[in-house]
Amino acid sequence: MGSVAIAVTDGMLHFELAVAQEVFGSLPDGVPGPWYEVTVCGPAPVQVGRFRLEPDLGLDRLRDADTVIVPGWADVDRAPPAELVDAVRAAHRAGARVASLCTGAFVLAAAGLLDGRRATTHWAHTAVLAARHPGVEVDPDVLYVDNGSVLTSAGKAAALDLCLHLVRLDRGSSVANAAARRLVVPPLRAGGQAQFVTTPVPARDDHDHLLAALLPWVLERLDRPLTVEDLARRARVSSRHLGRLFRAATGTTPLQWLLTQRIRRAQELLENTDDGIDAVAAATGMGTATTLRRHFNRTVGVPPDTYRRTFRTRTHTHPDPPGALAR
Known part of the structure; x- marks a missing residue:
């Protein structure tokens, strides 16, 4: 089974x-095993926030894992330990x-893993990351x-987004959705972290609950x-006003949000039914089918047929460890 080292x-x-432990450490209800094997690696014991923690293994054992998770680094003004x-x-x-x-992106950057790559971190620290590591293409507007x-993930709740994304890569959309349901969070949030940066709050109006x-x-x-x-006609607003509401609530346009929902539904059907691509x-x-293949391949990165072969096989028989697709 796939191993995850924190x-x-x-x-x-x-x-x-805690986010990493919750996502990778508990098999969601109704999902057939095996699940991830999780270990915590570090010098013993360590102080994590206000908690004293005894790791399972030393840091040298990170190299044995399929997936390594680096949680947030508390003091970005201090260099992370060389041994880490x-x-x-x-x-x-x-x-x-x-x-x-x-x-935790500061640890990856210090290790040289982000050089020449696009990366993100908590919006409050993106400028520091970019200044300290000019070889990294820092994107402050994504989750x-x-x-x-x-x-790399953005701040706090975006850690959940990334962990669920890894589950989706390894086990497919249906399993990631099951994990999200257990955690009572959306399986896939639209938009980026820019929507969470402090901005003036508009006055309340009759459209507060329109999107709901x-x-x-x-x-x-x-x-x-x-x-x-x-959509605008249903909401009884202009298309332009609907676009503003979507941008404020989801960080994206109505058309892009709609396409994302169509792709998600297609993933579920490909995983859980025998319907042909036309259906x-x-x-x-x-x-x-041509339109579906074009949008699906561009969004997911593989054709629908390939996605189905991978995740229907993985869902029903699990021939490979969960981390295999990313290796």
Whole structure:
């Protein structure tokens, strides 16, 4: 089964550590095993926030894991310990997929894993990361960045987004959705962390709960060729005003949000039914198999047929360890 090692040392943030443990340490209800094998690696004992923690193994054992998770680094003005940096670098060289949560990106940057790569961290520290590591392309407007073998997340709740993304890569959309349901969080949030930066709050108006009523209506009609004008007409607002509401609430446009929901529905159908690609295209409002394949390949990174072979096999028989796709 796939192994996940959580790297800890004095000065780590306990929230991100707990997030990784919760996502990878508990098999969701109704999901067939095996699940991830989780170990905590670090010098013993370590101070994580206000908690004293006894790791399972030393930092040198990170190199044995399929996936290494680096939680947030509390003091970004202080260089992370050399033994942690060296252990993370060695794990990546050994073939591990390495993911940082929040300010854990500073550890990955110190290890040289982000050089020449796009990365993110908590919005309050993106400028510091960019200044300290000019070889890193820092993106302050996203929830996480996936570079394949190296991944980074934005602050706090975005750690959940990235961990669920890893589950989605390894086990498919249905299993990631089950994990999200257990945690009572959205399985896939739209938008970026820019929506959470402090901005002036508009006055309340009659449209405060407009999207709360509109979005479920849309999700029940994904098999139809809905347009932005259809959504605006249903909401009884102009298309321009609807766009402003979507941008404020989701960080994206109505059209992009709608396409994302169609792709998510297609993933579920490909994993859980034997419907042909034409039928999946019709059920998701894509119209034709050609249109579905174009959008699916661009969004997910593989054609629908490949996605189905991978995740239907993995869901029902689990021939490979959960970390295999990312290796």
